Amino acid sequence: MTTKTIRAEYLKGLWDENPVLRQLLGLCPTLAVTGTVITGLAMGLATTFVLILSSLVVSSIKKLIPAQVRIATYIVVIASFVTIADQFLKAFFYPISEALGPYVPLIVVNCIILGRQEAFSSRNSIGRSLIDALGMSTGFLLALLVLSSIREILGAGTFLGYQVMGPWFKPWIIMILPAGAFITLGILLGIALKIESKTKRS
Amino acid sequence: MSLSSRMILVLTTVGLISGGFLAGVAKLTKERIALNIQAEIEEAIKIVVDDAEVSTVLYEEEDLVIYREMEDDGQLAGYAIQATGVGFQDKITLMFGLDETLTKITGLTIIDQKETPGLGAKITGWDAFLQFWEDRDATGLLILRKPPVRTPSELLATEINSITAATISSRKVLEIVNLSLEKVRGLIAEGKIPSEEHDDH
Amino acid sequence: MPNSEYMIRSSPHFKDKDSVPKIMYTVIIALLPAVFTSVYYFRLKAVVLYFACLVACLATEAIFLWVRKKPFQSLWDGSAAITALLLAMTLPPDLSLDLAVIGSVVAIAIGKQVFGGLGYNIFNPALVGRAFIQTAFPVAMTTWIPPVTLHVDTATFATPLGNLKFQDAVVQGTLAPLKDLLLGNTGGCLGETSAVALFIGALILLTKKTINWRIPVGIILALSVFTGLFWLVNPNKFATPVFHILAGGLLIGAFFMATDMVTSPITPRGTWIYALGIGLMVGLIRLFGGFAEGVMYSILFMNTIVPLLNRSFRPRILGERRKPQ
Known part of the structure; x- marks a missing residue:
């Protein structure tokens, strides 16, 4: 594998095939836990952990799995890592785990993860799968960070819990409510499409 | 194969x-x-009962746990009641303290809630809501004060302050407390608490 | 086209004398009585709010026209001005200006321009702006002041509907008198308080046939029947239908907002369902909901099903069978 393909394999997850902004995958956690940066970050990291390890496992045992039971096998692998992540958060980051609620266990059904196993890890080498998983999870994490930063700053006037807006600022409560998640995501998707069409044309 | x-x-x-x-x-x-x-849970108990060091579960049922709190030297510090009930969005779990005679609420704290951020979630705020729970009368039904007042001294001992724009969430908390107090009074009448005979163990 | 003798053109072939600016300015004129009464009752606060909303709406519209490379003259077609007026009229008089500006920007940007501008929007733009700031700043949006004519010395004041819902006004006997509701001598959003002023505006629109009469009639009918039933069963607990019609934002909503040509159905049957649905929902929210007033959410909700109504109640083509085999 040349350096160039490694770079391309990694970078595609950041923009061209960004799971949230371009593929519109994993929108449930994207909308649900981005009310504050800390929960968005925790969700992004938990998903990163699950995606990377699942991709590693799936790509290393891909030849052994009969095609008929591949989805079942992927799900067992993914669910194991999700449970580990969930237990870990509960044991060492209890408040964050409480704030994320059911959304950590729900990583099992995050389409990004199953989608990458089915579309990539099951037909590529371990190395390439690792790079792909890294790129995809970075893309997911970045999208969650952007979304949660906008929502927390406008919705509470804080960033990671620290006051960033002056006393004149009145928090826009709607931004930390579900409606704010939809509006912000809609605007971000619109901007992403606009940028995409501009770069394609030139 | x-x-x-x-x-x-x-x-x-x-x-x-x-x-x-x-x-x-x-x-x-x-x-x-x-x-x-x-x-x-221990942290919540410490907030609502002063000097609580040793807890014993006196009574337990779904959505209601009663703890007896002892000080270091074995003196009764009060009682802590953990209750769960329906809020505006989802279940609210809270903890409130009662004094040694079970007649006065010494404080209240919210353990778990999923009320609307910025509105109903104000039930977790000290200035907006929790400070008004100290020294409430626990012998009868508590009433919600609308529109809200600024300081606890403006309230009667049987009144609880409401929250501007979050009346429903504050009323839900009050309902949970009223319901648990009723159960506690029932248990006192039945002689189940305080269970003095176990004190010397 | 090689000098053809015939003019070849696609439909429509009949054209009305009405144009977008003409319709829009008729609506603005119809709004003026209520605008003037609000200035009378709330003085400088009203003037400043109207001004802020107008400037913010027109500026947002201009920026979007520039970005989208659209002709600038549509800035003056009156549609942005109507959005500004309607938004300002549904704001509490004491609202701070920055919130009004945020509402105006959202109304034009998210309510109208992201869909493609006038004619493409799904929701009434003014109500989108209002819904946004209502949810973003719930306390500021439910803090009311008495009109200067009442000479009461309180900082805050409850609207007639707020009194009804949260203070049991019927039981207490403190319900606002109908005379005050007619004249507008009561608390509430800027332009919603005076029923008489709104009726004058409605008359202008109805005689000029700018609005579809079925919409206000349907809304008022459904609300009267719904609240009337409860009032008949227990007049000691529920307010009269007349009170429900005159109080709050029902009239401004029924005459000026639900009737928005872009966001209301085009066929008579669809229109009836739309209007009755709004009236019923207003009744449901006012009597059983968590809010004192429900006109905004009712209209926005029924806006969402307008495309469905338009498709379901398409008029039959001449000669088309009632039930196709």
């Missing part, structure tokens, strides 16, 4: 390996998770 036996073999192996892994992880984290939950 036939295809179906290969399928069974692969799925069983993957299942067994992951099961083994999870059992190991669960063993490592179980204790810490239990400690976390325990710590959360």
